[in-house]
Amino acid sequence: MSFKTIQTYFNFTKDQRTGIFFLFLIIVVLQTTYFFLDLSVASKEYPEKQKWLALQSEMDSLKVDFKNKKPIIYLFNPNFITDYKAYKLGMSLQEIDRLLAFRKENRFVNSPKEFQSVTKISDSLLNEMAPYFKFPDWVNNKKKDTKFKEYTVYQNEASAKKEKIILIDINQATKEDLVKIYGIGEAISVRILRQKETLGGFVSMEQMKEIWGLSPEVIENLNTHFKVTTLARFKKIEINNASLKELSQFHYFRYALAKQIVTYRSMYGNIRNIEDLTKIKGFPVDKANIIGLYLDFN
Template sequence: MSFKTIQSYFKFTKEQRTGIFFLFLVIVVMQLVCFFVDFSAVSKEYPEKQKWLSLQSEMDSLIMDAKNSKPKIYLFNPNFITDYKGYKLGMSVQEIDRLLAFRKENKYVNSPKEFQNVTKVSDSLLHVMAPYFKFPDWVNNKKYNTKFKEYTSYQNQAFAKKEKIVLIDINQATKEDLVKIYGIGDAISIRILKQKELLGGFVSMEQMKEVWGLSPEVIENLNTHFKVSIVPDFKKIDINNASLKELAQFYYFRYSLAKEIVTYRSMKGNIKNIEDLTKIKGFPVDKANLIGLYLDFN
């Protein structure tokens, strides 16, 4: 391509040169406008929108805190651990069942080592759970408790001839009488009195085992100071005429057992004695003698 050919492309008429000039001028003006003029949109602020945005940010921060935080575990007595709590702490079903079977024998674990011996949990799991164990005060003060027993025994021997311990009827005992027993405070004494009120009265000191929080040692102390002199005069449950609701409200009966009793009566007639009741499905046979004292079979 020759120079003359190229030069021919740049030959314009007067009108073309004028158009090119104005086009160039428009471009320059547009560039200057873009450079000096702020075209950003003026945003309107709405108070309600700002309020919702602030609330949203707070919610987001709370959600993040909840995800990052670990659930707090409170101290508890491992003797009364529930299935759900044991599962959450990492115990297997078999380990929980071993503890429940042990407790059904009315036995207690008094240290992390005893807990491991009963449940067979691993050392690593015990290391995680043990810091949250809380045993009763009498367990933590075994040395003091032993000294107290020795001192009491010594005093009893020394003054056996001069003073004899007078046993108080447990149904006549007051809160002040109960708190004198080592290992019983205000809470447990109130619990014993409420249990007595619920039953209408105790018929045997064996019922102390049913009061939550009483250890075998404390029950032993109770037996040395209290007894059931006479069966209290309470209104007995007419087992053959009581309604389903009345039976279900009895302390030793559940609704399902009360229903079985009503069904038994309708099918086989009146219940003559406690032996008839023991034939009913779900009846607590081990407590039959106690329960019989609260019932009227006439």
Template sequence: MAFNKIKEYTKFSRDQRTGIFVLFGIVIVLQLVWFFADFSKIEKITPEAQKWLALQSEVEDAKRTVQTDMPKMYPFNPNFITDYKGYKLGMSVQEIDRLLAFREKNKYVNSAKEFQEVTKVSDSLLNLIAPFFKFPDWVNHKKDFVEHKYVQNLAYAKKEKIVLIDINQATKEDLIMVNGVGETLSVRILTQKEKLGGFVSMEQLKEVWGLSPEVIQNLNVYFGVLKLPNLNKINVNNASLKELSQFFYFKYDLARQIVKFRSMNGDFKNIEDLIKINGFPVEKANFIALYLSF
């Protein structure tokens, strides 16, 4: 009796069965839409927003390009930074000009701190490039040179009297014997002598790159200009522009000024006449005169 009652509830008419199938179909469709449809809100992008997004994209591309194109940095001596090198390092034109002006005085920076004092670069840039600074050995071991210098001089003073050697007759082996002068510096000294045709003053050793004041002092202990070398003197009243510009102490601009001054005022009588020319290295006039004839 109870079973027959339940059976009556499961009997559906044709329209009811159709309705049930339609309902199941709707449920399935809704579930498929829920799983596969994108319900995210579609935002309308204004022209200003499009420009900003494009600009952001360009900035990101530029950053990637800079990171990719950034050259690998190797150790270098900051005294010889050129305009291009300084630009690549991030220095301003004014900072580069300060360094070049300092170097034109025949001076050198010997530490990162001194480099900053001369160029006025920022702390952030200095911290970035200072680890790549490479100075000569005598700069990094200056204390060793100074301390050893006194020990060596005392030992020589006790044992024997030092006999000076003419710097223009000194050999590479003679120079290397002096404390602080190695293979490289001895070659530079001899090369400088050849360029000049001979030293006329021990002061000219200051023009040799890498010689510290302590090493020059050591050289003065053992060497000197005992007699003037046979110089091939330049006649400033007859020499051509090319001949004058080839002289070690005359740059092309100065040589041109000399020729111009000579053509307008007549022959030079002495070094005092040359000193009148703008840009002449007056502080070196005393030994430059020995290379010239009038």
């Protein structure tokens, strides 16, 4: 290809040269604009989005805290411990089976030492579990067969005079015994006796907190003079056979809870222990140890 041939490619008419000039000028203007101006699209800020992001961050933080948090172990009666809870506390399947076999004979352990004797758990595991054991008052006082017991207290350190306080079984207390306590009149004494009749007998002095009109100070006075030394003889409620009406008439159950219990039985079969009852919505878990003593799970 000769130079003249190449030169023909650059021969433009006047209109073509004008077009090329304006095209070049447009390119220069666009390049200058792109260089000096920030044409990036500004991201829009949405307040709701920021709020949700902050909430998500808080939730992530709570999840981390929850994973690192040690589970809280509440006081419990070891006679009613479930397989799952026993396993979580470190008991082996053989140890759990020994306790279940013992309970099937309708027998109870009444102390940490007896619990270890039945289950054969190690001393180290017993030391970890024992602080969470909670036995009823009547168990703690089961060796006290007499109605009365004398305690020596000092009313005043200066005088150092001994006064004997007669400790009476609350289930054998009379109206006259109750009104002797400061803060208890005839009305409250009658209320206490009616509650005893309704329940068939008290199983713990904790039940005094359920009686309307008793202040903490009066309850403390009651605990000084009365205890549950022997378990009252009453007919236990057969939780797996009782009708809806019978369950709803129990002091600690109401119709709605009784209906839930009947529904639970129909869906899952017999209720084995108090732990099964605590799974039912509306069950007063804080009173489980007391309620369990009024029930028969056979």
